[in-house]
Amino acid sequence: MPPLMYGTAQLTARLEPWMEDLLADPLLCQELIKQYGSPLNLHDFTPMSRNITELREAAAEHDVDFQIYLARKANKTLGAIDQAVAQGCGVDVASFHELDQCLKREVPADLLIVTAAVKSSALLKLAVEKNVVLSLDNVDEALELLDVAAQSGHRVRVALRLASTNPTIAPTRFGLRAEQWLEFLRSEERTESLEVCGIHFHLNGYSGEQRAVLLHESLTLIDALRNQGHAPQFVDMGGGIPMSYLDDAAQWAEFWKALADLPEGDESLTWKSDRLGANGSQPSSAVYPYYQQLIRGEWLGRILGTTPGEDNQSVAQMLNERGIQLRCEPGRTLLDGCGLTLAEVAFTKTRSDGVPIVGLHMNRTQCRSTSADFLVDPILLQSATPRRERIPGSGFLVGAYCIEEELILRRRFEFPQGIAAGDLVAFPNTGGYLMHIIESASHQLPLANNLRRGSQGWVRDDIDSMILS
Template sequence: MAVNEPPTTTVPTLPAHPDPDTDRIVDSGLLHELSYAFGGPFHFLLPHRFDANLTAFRTALTDAGVEGRVYYAKKANKAAVWMERCATHQAGVDVASLGELREALGHGVRGENIVVTGPAKNDELLRLALLQGCLVAVDALDELDLLIALALTGTARPARLLLRRLPPAQPHSRFGMNDDALATALDRCVRAGDAVRMEGFSFHLSGYATRPRTDLAGELVDLCLKARVLGLQADRISIGGGFAVDYTTAEHWNAFLADQSPDHYHANKSFGSGDFYPYHSPVAGADALRTILNAVPEGGRDTLAARLKDTGTLLMMEPGRALLAGAGSTVFRIQGVKERDGYRIVTVDGTSLSLSEQWFTSEYLPEPRLVTPAGRPTGGETSPTSVGGASCLESDMITWRKVPLPSRPRIGDLLLYPNTAGYQMDSNESPFHDLPLPPKVVLDRLGARPRWRIDRHSAC
């Protein structure tokens, strides 16, 4: 064994699903060129993957015979390219702030294809939404009153709105209205007359289980029927997001959860299995939508799909992570290597603020790929490695886990974190230490010489 070479240590592994597109990018040599050009970490985006995911959701609706609309949850990633894809394909966008609404409109998404969610929306956001004909998910009675007041000031168009239902199974949620508040809200919508267009109901559910979404969607259909009796339009429901993404195989995921322990992490960091995102999901993305549609809501006799068709109710959904599945990755350059007993700590040219799972006091578990100047490493012994950020904080660990890299990491090598487009890239970004924010690179064409450009949001 060479001097300063730590002994080989067996650690759990959690590889991401194989990705031929990423392999082609690695083999092209582009990543080292971009790392040199930017002088820091960067993200690359694959818009064709977004298109494929959108098509898959729409196909699930078509196959079920259900009229529906897909709205991309913009909070999942700030890149402008996703707005461009939504505008091109006439898809919807879900926004929750004035800035997000302006971004969507500015990149060609029509107001009628935008739904405005989020709690306690201020008058400036509601006023712009009203002027542009956006659909507003009303979360509380005071918000409804404000929206009605704005609509009555002479905007020449009614306020389009959904009423958000507090999930009975999650009574402590801060989102939505209970039965009494909903009854009051319906009465106020009726009294507002032509000033409002009450188009239906929505909900926000935590977690990724499909059964609660089917059950609550069935309840919203019943609420729509009751609202129609009052003379309201009420012809659509929104089931929000919460469509899981499958990052790895069941075999790898179950083995990892069974094997992992504090000694597999730098500084004996401790994570319970419940602290992690469910990186394997047997039903994910558009398949989760199919499962929701094909199930029978609690207390019913027909599937949700049949119920929607029979009542003429349109189904809305707001996936974020699921539309971005496989649509981008994050790249850091190694700028320091430190030896420890049984493993290494590498320091990269960015911080954990650019890989946001730490925001949830958790760990992004799909393993980074080591990319040398020659490409994919071959041979050599497994090298357990933790990954630290380039800040002065002990807690700035991008990967606490001792990842089994396929060879010894060296200064100048790259670490590619796979499938990070959904929530990882910019939820927690910060120019700490005056380090620049990682730019986003759009790859419009793959192959031996990929065609790339800076995302228009990054270039602003």
Template sequence: MNFHSDTGFLPLTPHIHPWVKDLLKKKEVLAKRIKEEDSPINIHSLEPFVENIQSFQKVFQKYELNHCIYFARKANKCISLAKKAFDYGQGVDTASFRELKQCLDAGIPAKALLVTAAVKNRKLLELAVENQVTVVIDNRDEYQLLNHIAQEMQKEVTVVIRVSGFILNQKLLHSRFGFSMNEAQDLIEELHRQDGLLKYIGLHFHLNGYAVDERVAAIEQCIELIDRLQNEGIMTYSLDIGGGFLVNYLKDHSQWEAFQSELKLAVQGQRSPLTYQNDSLGIIKTAIGIQGEPLVYPYSNANYRELFLDRILKSDSEIFHKPIHKLIKQRNLELRIEPGRSLVDQAGVTVAAVVFRKWDTSGELLIGLEMNRSQLRSSSADFLLDPIHICLKSDDKKQKTCYGFLVGEYCLEQELILKRKLKFEKFPEVGDLIVFPNTAGYMMHFFESEAHQFKLAENLFYDRKEEILRSDREILSKSLT
């Protein structure tokens, strides 16, 4: 590991897709667009999005499984991505009224859409029933409201029942979502007896975390319920295992291991800080030492994306003593997944301009960007990838390596774009650009805010063939013509 204890920096080198490498050469194009849009800008490419769809498809084809990939639109709000998913024969998972309405307005048919919103109000359910979009039912109140709306409109709507309460190693997997297995069975039997406008077609679950054994346990316990229902003459046509397919952001796993171990030493004061004011990123420091792990996404993974799905499908069921893929195929189920982050892996970057350089009262170099922290934020305590510095000028007097922090526009002491100390091969100049790689999944849109009346970042798409940047709206219009 190339590390100097006095710098407080450890590299976390990201994977960079070829389209991004090509984009980075267009300095003048980027600088011009940044100026036009008042910085920052989110730049996307449909190229890796399609590659990721195809990588999942290959796994399903390997096991000869009926399937559908529903793009979890909440991961990124660009409608062009949703439309591209449909163009490639897949679906879209929507989590709000506006997400669903935009998909319908974009010409995506109801049969390719799914409503999984955590809170489904009357307005959303009315839109779903009017267009006969499949709804994932999470609770009794939701069921009663949906049934009432279907009766009012006299329209059939297919429903999927969300289940939870799975058992692994004699322990309950906690979730605030879904019905218990017994409650789900009762509801499905009720729907069957009533033979009304709500038509049961399948089960759904979404687990928090990334444990393969938990996914396997959930699938086999769903299969048990599916078999019980079939014995009563109730057919199940689909099993939706949700999303949460890991992404591998980093090129070198050893860098990830080094950062985690060195961060713990820094929190204990046993080395120079790696973060601003020695932020622990969620590690708890006590009188007897430290507890817990950093509250961050696992940015380095050997089993990611389609490899993660493959591991689940080839795992053996302890209940049925067969691989998971055989259980699904033998019952002729359509296996559904709802990837978000993993479908937009490598599909977007965020670019912002440098507006100032200064030193704080502790002597730390601060590089001010024309963006705010909500424009690069998810549930992870920090985005642990090295950004890319694009120098627009050449000044030999300031070509010296330096270390510092990226700060944003909000009037808060804690307004850090990234909490980690970074290395710059050249001293940043006002007007230089900072590119954050692989931000399309949950980073650029999930928590973005217009506080201080700052406008939201413009969403653009890069066409490598034409070497041009187009807006999300222009890409959609082009796909409709």
């Protein structure tokens, strides 16, 4: 059966079996929306096990000591934590509440790392009290941490966040250069208070080649730290492990070609002929690469086999020679296949100039990351009793915020059998970042509820019953 909804330039989602089962039961979806409201985030964390295994097998092929830490910021549910820890992974946390919730969930301190870009005093104190490793970003943060350590009487475990000096890698706001860290640690007092147990880096984008270069830099810094008397045990390469939302490479290429050929002012593909940051027919860097061929395990394996230095040793050989554990902090790629968002259609109408629009009971922050758009086709579930006759056509999805540019997605969609108030729109594979990273309760609209599938059916995730203070 042809889809009831698709992009004018199609980008067909890759679906997990649990998503197909759910969407095959539109009455259940309607009941869940009626009970929990729109939009609604639905989770099944079983695909996480497959994603973890794929990464571990790649590391094992190179005999590399390897550990995975789920990037908590990618999905706020406590169910995601439970699944990661059950699989033997750790959790990367980026705020006081994220750390506090993990500790209350009884995640062991050795399975936690704090990587927050800006760390509050409360976060520093909690991490020191519970002996959790902190990724140290800058000198001011380090000096405040030394004060906390002095007050507590504890020696503090830290990973130095390293900023690359390689000219092929773009400048970064995260971390310090190697010589800056070595200079900072020359003080005997600082060496006594800080236990440097690892190196950490944050690298923008998804380049495996750049990660290999920065892993080489990290291991060179480890050699220098050992010469100063420190004993680092790991390198944490952060996140950015690629995944793919789409199976069809041709659709991905054709979308960007069609967008490049779009005449100015033509809204047949996007709202106000938005190019989504593209210049020409190549995919824009302003959006996530929703189709990628080199992902997860194969991507990691290539990094481990790369020889970035002049000594002709591979990354894996350099790690193993030094007895260093490799760590990573995937969010999106670990949560691949773990989430889906449902929203109810509120109305259909036309813009004042006649362009069709479809209003949803949700806002644009509830299916969006920092990317310019979510380039995956949603799925339409028609209600049994539409309020008005459905008329075949096309249009744009708009949301609840009272601003002109309140687009849920900026692409135009076709509705060959029409769409009506009371229908549901499903956004596939939103579990990594798309649900939570920028969600907002502006206008005092409630945040979406979060359900997870268990042995007794769909139940609320515990995060929705927690009050942050």
